[in-house]
Each structure stands twice: as structure tokens, then as C-alpha cells.
Amino acid sequence: MNASMNDRKKAVLLAAVLLVIAILCGIRIYAVSHSSTGNGQALYADIYQSGELLETIRLDTVTDEYTFEVPGEGGASNTVCVRPGSIAIISANCPDxxxxxxxxxxxxxxxxxxxxxxxxxxxxxxxxxxxxxTLVPDGVTY
Structure with a gap:
């Protein structure tokens, strides 16, 4: 009976440690994905086509939403929408x-x-x- 109690305690301890690690990883992922650029960081969107940089947009200075077309080879077309702080492709003529x-x-x-x-x-x-x-260091510098 003592051996099974020790095994059970070890299993509970291992489960608790794994739970703490999972919670800490979740907090880290949440913090990174919801970080803001208010700490002296400029937010840019780089648009590439066939590996060539077409345009760079500074997203943190955009005040009004706007859209534009990015034409491609063989009639390909993407409509890009830029909002303050974010960017998306809102329509494309690709199959998927x-x-x-x-x-x-x-x-x-x-x-x-x-x-x-x-x-x-x-x-x-x-x-x-x-x-x-003065340059403001980013999160990687720390």
C-alpha cells in the first residue's frame, strides 16, 4: 500500500508541475499576441510579391481605413484593406x-x-x- 501511495503522490506532483508549465506558456503566448506598440515601437506592414518588396505601410500612423488592389501575373488580383494598426486581404481571385x-x-x-x-x-x-x-529598445533587447 505504501508503494502505491508514493506512486500516486508522484503522479499528482508531476501533473501539478505540468499544469503550471502549461499555464505559464499560455500566459506568455497571450502576452505576446496582445502586446501593443505603445512603447516607442512603430508598426509596419511589408507587402511582397514573388519575393520582391512592393510597399511598406506604417500601420500605427494610419487614421482612416482604405483599400487598394495588388495585381499579379496571369490576371491574379488581391484587394488589401488597411486599418489603423492592422491589415488584411479582403478579396482575392485565388481558388482556396x-x-x-x-x-x-x-x-x-x-x-x-x-x-x-x-x-x-x-x-x-x-x-x-x-x-x-535616443533609440527606444525593443523587447528583444532586454
């Missing part, structure tokens, strides 16, 4: 529509990718100068 269903993004966790039309939209943060001599 995965890029459209991804919705608006505002972090660098997952880029929007339209493989049939060879279009990639990546969001990135960059430190901005507060004055002529």
Missing part, C-alpha cells in the same frame, strides 16, 4: 481563399500568405527615435 479567411493581422506572429498569387504581407515592429539621440 485562405488569405481572405485569415482576416486582419496586427502582430508579426503569422504573416498573410496568398500562395497562388505569390503575395505575402508581414507585420513588423521597429524602434523609433524619441529625439535625435
Amino acid at each position: 481563399q485562405i488569405c481572405v479567411h485569415q482576416g486582419f493581422i496586427s502582430t508579426s506572429l503569422l504573416p498573410i500568405t496568398c500562395l497562388p498569387n505569390r503575395l505575402v504581407i508581414r507585420v513588423r515592429e521597429e524602434a523609433v527615435c524619441l529625439d535625435d539621440t
Whole structure:
């Protein structure tokens, strides 16, 4: 009976440790995905087609929503919508529509990718100068 009680205690302890690790990982993922750019960070969206940078948009300075077309090879077309702090592909003539269903993004966790039309939209943060001599460090610097 003592051996089974010790095994049960070890199993409960292991389960508790794994639960704590899972909770801490969840908190970290939530914090990263909901981080804001209010700490001296500029938010940019880089739009690539066939590996070539077409346009860079500073999302944190956008005040009004607007849309524009990105034409591609062979009649390919994507409609991009830019909102303050986020960007999305709202229509495309690709067959699977995965890029459209991804919705608006505002972090660098997952880029929007339209493989049939060879279009990639990546969001990135960059430190901005507060004055002529001071750069604000990003989260990686700490």
C-alpha cells in the first residue's frame, strides 16, 4: 500500500508541475499576441510579391481605413484593406481563399500568405527615435 501511495503522490506532483508549465506558456503566448506598440515601437506592414518588396505601410500612423488592389501575373488580383494598426486581404481571385479567411493581422506572429498569387504581407515592429539621440529598445533587447 505504501508503494502505491508514493506512486500516486508522484503522479499528482508531476501533473501539478505540468499544469503550471502549461499555464505559464499560455500566459506568455497571450502576452505576446496582445502586446501593443505603445512603447516607442512603430508598426509596419511589408507587402511582397514573388519575393520582391512592393510597399511598406506604417500601420500605427494610419487614421482612416482604405483599400487598394495588388495585381499579379496571369490576371491574379488581391484587394488589401488597411486599418489603423492592422491589415488584411479582403478579396482575392485565388481558388482556396485562405488569405481572405485569415482576416486582419496586427502582430508579426503569422504573416498573410496568398500562395497562388505569390503575395505575402508581414507585420513588423521597429524602434523609433524619441529625439535625435535616443533609440527606444525593443523587447528583444532586454
